[in-house]
Amino acid sequence: MDPFTSAVLAATLLAVWSYVTYIAVRRGVRDGLLDKERDAAKNAADSVR
Numbered sequence: 001m002d003p004f005t006s007a008v009l010a011a012t013l014l015a016v017w018s019y020v021t022y023i024a025v026r027r028g029v030r031d032g033l034l035d036k037e038r039d040a041a042k043n044a045a046d047s048v049r
Contacts, residue, residue, distance in 0.1 A: 001009075
């Protein structure tokens with residue numbers, strides 16, 4: 001494999017890895033925020049009773 005092909009392959013793999021990591025982190029943060037909102041709503045409902 002020549003150096004140019006190696007560089008292109010490395011850049012492509014880095015881009016794919018970065019995108020997958022970004023999506024996973026964003027989804028994790030979003031799910032975490034939803035969990036906090038759900039817990040807060042549950043705690044508020046429990047305190048009213």
